[in-house]
Amino acid sequence: xxxxxxxxxxxxxxxxxxxxxxxxxxxxxxxxxxxxxxxxxxxxxxxxxxxxxxxxxxxxxxxxxxxxxxxxxxxxxxxxxxxxxxxxxxxxxxxxxxxxxxxxxxxxxxxxxxxxxxxxxxxxxxxxxxxxxxxxxxxxxxxxxxxxxxxxxxxxxxxxxxxxxxxxxxxxxxxxxxxxxxxxxxxxxxxxxxxxxxxxxxxxxxxxxxxxxxxxxxxxxxxxxxxxxxxxxxxxxxxxxxxxxxxxxxxxxxxxxxxxxxxxxxxxxxxxxxxxxxxxxxxxxxxxxxxxxxxxxxxxxxxxxxxxxxxxxxxxxxxxxxxxxxxxxxxxxxxxxxxxxxxxxxxxxxxxxxxxxxxxxxxxxxxxxxx
Numbered sequence: 001x002x003x004x005x006x007x008x009x010x011x012x013x014x015x016x017x018x019x020x021x022x023x024x025x026x027x028x029x030x031x032x033x034x035x036x037x038x039x040x041x042x043x044x045x046x047x048x049x050x051x052x053x054x055x056x057x058x059x060x061x062x063x064x065x066x067x068x069x070x071x072x073x074x075x076x077x078x079x080x081x082x083x084x085x086x087x088x089x090x091x092x093x094x095x096x097x098x099x100x101x102x103x104x105x106x107x108x109x110x111x112x113x114x115x116x117x118x119x120x121x122x123x124x125x126x127x128x129x130x131x132x133x134x135x136x137x138x139x140x141x142x143x144x145x146x147x148x149x150x151x152x153x154x155x156x157x158x159x160x161x162x163x164x165x166x167x168x169x170x171x172x173x174x175x176x177x178x179x180x181x182x183x184x185x186x187x188x189x190x191x192x193x194x195x196x197x198x199x200x201x202x203x204x205x206x207x208x209x210x211x212x213x214x215x216x217x218x219x220x221x222x223x224x225x226x227x228x229x230x231x232x233x234x235x236x237x238x239x240x241x242x243x244x245x246x247x248x249x250x251x252x253x254x255x256x257x258x259x260x261x262x263x264x265x266x267x268x269x270x271x272x273x274x275x276x277x278x279x280x281x282x283x284x285x286x287x288x289x290x291x292x293x294x295x296x297x298x299x300x301x302x303x304x305x306x307x308x309x310x311x312x313x314x315x316x317x318x319x320x321x322x323x324x325x326x327x328x329x330x331x332x333x334x335x336x337x338x339x340x341x342x343x344x345x346x347x348x349x350x351x352x353x354x355x356x357x358x359x360x361x362x363x364x365x366x367x368x369x370x371x
Contacts, residue, residue: 015082019098020035021033021034021086021109029042034084035113037097041086046070047086050067107298123271167321171317172317175316182361187236188238191239194318199227199311201214221291221294221300222295225290229284229285230244231280232281234278234279234280236279241258241259268332275327279358283337283353286308286348288304309352312328315328315354319356323359325359327354329354334349338350
């Protein structure tokens with residue numbers, strides 16, 4: 001079929017440089033990478049010349065005429081460039097991929113390259129029982145960096161301590177990461193309060209000629225609020241196990257898929273098996289088009305990442321206030337999660353996970369190490 005289309009356009013296929021390319025030196029090696037398809041190969045500066053010439057569609061005959069001294073090697077070379085997605089055949093472009101990336105045009109290549117090159121990392125996690133011993137092994141190789149910075153020779157003002165505890169200060173100080181959970185289910189009421197206070201739309205800012213902007217308990221650049229919450233529920237009273245979308249305006253759960261096992265949650269979160277014992281996990285995604293609508297520079301990608309941190313901390317503090325055992329993690333099997341939720345990983349992508357369960361007896365992990 002592709003050959004027939006090519007013949008209708010004049011009998012020869014035309015090759016065009018991909019729109020998603022980066023090149024860089026990795027030690028002595030010049031690397032060319034298509035970050036949208038995560039393909040990369042080593043090459044020479046001649047590859048740069050060919051790619052530069054193929055900014056618009058060129059036939060093999062035109063490429064050979066442009067580089068006559070390389071004519072013998074060009075045919076095989078072009079096949080390799082197509083195989084590794086540096087060149088694409090005109091008319092066979094992945095339209096779905098290009099639609100997904102359409103909103104990123106002003107952020108690329110900086111944000112797009114970072115976005116994809118940091119996904120699907122292979123996590124080497126210690127077993128649940130030797131976390132401290134793993135840290136000790138690292139400390140033998142290189143000392144722990146100083147946990148705080150000091151200017152010992154600078155004039156200093158000693159600040160007064162809090163004289164009276166409040167519920168707010170108590171919650172802040174009690175917030176810890178938990179990796180153990182009690183067996184009884186979390187009540188629906190507590191889940192509802194946690195979702196509402198962490199992710200729910202509290203009110204609207206109505207701007208004439210623009211529309212309504214959501215206002216939530218965490219800040220967002222330009223009130224664009226790109227984040228969405230998907231809830232993987234395993235052990236909540238009155239709610240069947242499954243994966244839900246939290247509809248933040250109407251404060252409701254929308255069922256996307258029935259059924260969920262603890263082992264599946266562990267695999268989603270980078271092999272952390274303990275996470276599968278939690279009652280539920282919130283998977284935070286970003287719908288980048290909201291932020292891209294207002295902010296045209298790649299720095300706005302930092303804003304989206306910071307907002308995920310804002311909302312995750314709000315979640316952890318609220319869960320602590322409710323007497324739950326929260327945790328958060330960025331150890332994510334990105335592509336697996338995105339396929340499960342039916343999102344493309346580009347226009348919408350998972351960024352963060354936070355979960356909770358019933359608080360067990362005993363102390364949180366970090367509390368056990370407290371001196």
